[in-house]
Amino acid sequence: MRRSSATRGKRADGRPTGIAVIAVEGFKSLKERQSIDIRPLTLLAGANSSGKSSIMQPLLLLKQTLEAPYDPGALLLDGPNIRFTSTKQILSRSGRQQGKGFGLWLLMHESGHGLGFSFATKPGGGFDIKHMLLGTGQYPEAFVLFPEMTHEQVIGIIPPEWKSVHSSLEESPLGPGFNWTVVRDRCFLSLALTHPEMKTLKISLDQFIPPGMLPSRTLSPCIEGFIHLPGLRGNPERTYKTSAVAKNFPGTFENYVASVIHDWQENEPKKMDLLAKGLEKLELTWKVQAKQLDDTRVELLVGRLPHSRPGGARDLVSIADVGFGVSQTLPVLVALLVAQPGQIVYLEQPEIHLHPKAQCGLARVLAEAAERGVVTVVETHSALLLRKIQTLVAQGELDPGLVKLHWFTRRTQDGATQVYSGDLDSAGRFGDWPEDFDEVALEADRQYLDAVEARGIG
């Protein structure tokens, strides 16, 4: 029996987890503020360069900034998830005029925490945090931190519990004389207490406030837990480097696939079974095997045929010797199976290299992940994938409350992105869109039939 959408994507204590809403402004084609709701199956569709990736890229910037082995400043522009070499490549343009910053707002499920980031270019290059908006959900007003804030300005805005941290230090043997200071911690602004006579002393607010009270502390694990699988998932290799297997996967996920499979072989046979079934459902292969060659390399072997046959257990070949469909789809299936409920998996065009029949099968795999509570954000150009998801809803096999569709278009006049969002009803219908794949397909059919008619061939 299917669980209701109300019970999925929630923690053990019953509260929903993770990011509920993403809003972006001033980033590439997202000139004006556009926002998307995040559900267990969030679909981003629209034409090329319509801004689908752009709405997720600020999160990827946060991820690679938080995961960098050194402090790269407020944002690491050129990292493993997304590569920029200049702020100019990021900022929206209006004619010849370039923006000077961009904004990112995230609303969290936890206690209604909200975070707003305003990043501005800095003279030496790159971005700095101009200000950060925090909403704890427990206070009616959100408040804004900016780097140059004075002690008095901080006192004027922060919640009473935070003020008490200052009072308790003032009464300690170290006090009085402590001042609130705004400090940058990677891509976040936070608060610390400093003392003018003790230059090296900087007491972070984090040491006093429970993690659940601080929006940035709620967001960090969510961003670091982000599983990112880009559209270009590398060429199939004869061997893959070994990697750690944990809950988080820094960088892009394709680098972990071979080691995750090897780990499952050793420790989680059920996951291996689910993986094999998923691959077979897509008619790609019926078996996958990871063979550790030495301490640094793993080889991936796959069944040569899509379905098992008597004596076929030894009919395995290197993943480099089968079609691209297997090597490009295997990371998608592994990512969806490895993700915990509430963890976000961002898939860029999971359908690439897949036959239409397999694209339909992929819809079921995505639906199953959503039912398990994994939060999948899918950027797609596949009409079939969307139609199959609608069909699963209409057949009663996928709860429509788990699905959110966002359609991206670009305004003709200035190229600015506009997002249209919709829900599926119980019949899998999403309502009227600005333009959809069907319209394009019908137009192509019309042109073909008109052309045949024009040649006088009946």
Next chain:
Amino acid sequence: MRPVRTSRRIVVDASVARAAGEHNHPTSKACRDFLIEVLGICHKVVMSPPIRNEWKKHCSSFSHKWLTSMTARKKVANIAEERDMSLDCSGLSSRRQHQVLDKDVPLLEAALATDKIVVSLDDEARKLFVRVTRANPGLNPVMWLNPLAQSDQVVEWLKQGAKTRSDWQLGGVKE
């Protein structure tokens, strides 16, 4: 946002669905143009059980895709079958004329239950319905369009909100 337009519920005969997938110039092209325009504009297609059955029998691949897309966009107005329509057809002379009329009565029933618009290639049925309007004045307000005969006007008419045109109404046609 798209400009807000008036949404009208239009009954589309299976003859249009069939022709849209054929290579019968210029009829097929006119039908395709009409269907694509309806998809792009906010108008809806009306489906009752007998109309849907006719569509299933005669639907081309093109119009099947069109209807799927209309369904996905919540642009299909499903209505129950109306069975209480009785027409005074004493003005008709032959058995065949009665058969033609009977076949298309579900179109009229669906149109009268919605926005009183029928789109069909069947001019013979239209002429017969016009002939019986004197004895059945309830049919007068129904607009009956042929996407081929009115191909130069129908697209613009759809774009402008598919407003009532007395010269296309059964009661306004001069035979």
